[in-house]
Amino acid sequence: MTFDAFDLHRDILGAVAHHGFETPTPIQEKAIPAILTGSDLLGLAQTGTGKTAAFVLPIIHRLMKGRCRTPRALVLAPTRELAAQINDAVRSLGKGTGLRSAVIYGGVGMSPQTEALGRGVDILVACPGRLLDHLSQKNVDFSRLETLVIDEADRMFDMGFLPDIRRIARHLPVKRQTLLFSATMPADIRGLADDMLHDAVTVQIGHTKPIDTVSHALYPVEHHLKTALLRDLLAATDTDSVLVFTRTKHRAERVARQLSHAGFRAVSLQGNLSQSRREKAIEGFRSGSYQILVATDIAARGIDVSAISHVINFDMPDTVDAYTHRIGRTGRAEKTGDAFTFITRDDAAMIGAIEQVLGERLVRKTLPGFDYEKPNDAPAQGVNPHQRQQQRGARPRKGGRQERSF
Secondary structure, three states: OOHHHHOOOHHHHHHHHHOOOOOOOHHHHHHHHHHHOOOOEEEEEOOOOOHHHHHHHHHHHHHOOOOOOOOOEEEEOOOHHHHHHHHHHHHHHOOOOOOOEEEEOOOOOOHHHHHHHHHOOOEEEEOHHHHHHHHHOOOOOOOOOOEEEEOOHHHHHHOOOHHHHHHHHOOOOOOOEEEEEEOOOOHHHHHHHHHHOOOOEEEEEOOOOOOOOEEEEEEEOOHHHHHHHHHHHHHHOOOOEEEEEOOOHHHHHHHHHHHHHOOOOEEEEOOOOOHHHHHHHHHHHHHOOOOEEEEOHHHHOOOOOOOEEEEEEOOOOOOHHHHHHHHOOOOOOOOOEEEEEEEOHHHHHHHHHHHHHHOOOOOEOEOOOOOOOOOOOOOOOOOOHHHHHOOHHHOOOOOOEOOOOO
């Protein structure tokens, strides 16, 4: 099947071809025809499945039939980064169509956003909190809205945005098309879908179980040795771009700083950063200026970097769904990836839950030459990666032998 089968406008097909897209992904193959008919849609799909284009392409096609400069499509996203990336997709896939888009989110001034809204937009991409600010100031008119998209609804719930979404919905026409996308379907999201969708088409792609292009490995380690193990594991492993997850923003900042001091090109992404520093970190990671990005779950939401070769869970995630979201950052676009998870004695229950979803026991590994017996009162010194380079020939690429357990 090709994109020609959807009978999209020739300008859209030209943009698709320009980006090198030839075959629709499963979510695109199933969702695009349903959206083109005007149906509501519930899309259950993981990160990296092509769901952004799955709603952007048919929305652009439908909006080309008329012109007005008040928003006719609204896309709600949980984070600034995801909102910006969706807007980039709208602009690139809609190039030559004459449609205007704008993105609004917090952390920056409202005036440029107000001016953009005043000039007129067809597609508005927004984070809920900042959109409510504009609505309170009557900066945006949704009287002609045709389509509402709620992207990554499960993360909206995690971040406490569901009440905001319901408030926003009260400003929208009752008669509209609503598209809701989520990687998981907890009870609260099911309730939101029941309230906002009518006779919806359900499209489910790879729900819950992580993608099978990712290789999983667990590294048992004591808490106080995690940073040293991370440094040595990175030095011993052939990697492209590496995304490291920590549980807290302070730990993300600390780990990135320690990796930088050890000679790695590392940067953190966490809630204490200004918007300009966040954008600089993401762009540096995307361009390769930084090889390693250390982030929290919320801060990393919406990052779209296709060449991530490794995801390392410095801290075990709190839920199986969070594990799925994290490792969905690697193994994209038919590439393979590796997911390494540091585990302690406290993580036994979560390990069991993850293994149950995967349907297999995850391999436990150790890193050859690493001192796992170092006491807690001794400084955990890692090895400089440049020193490690001289010894790399004796090391396995995937980072260690089997098997160590608590």
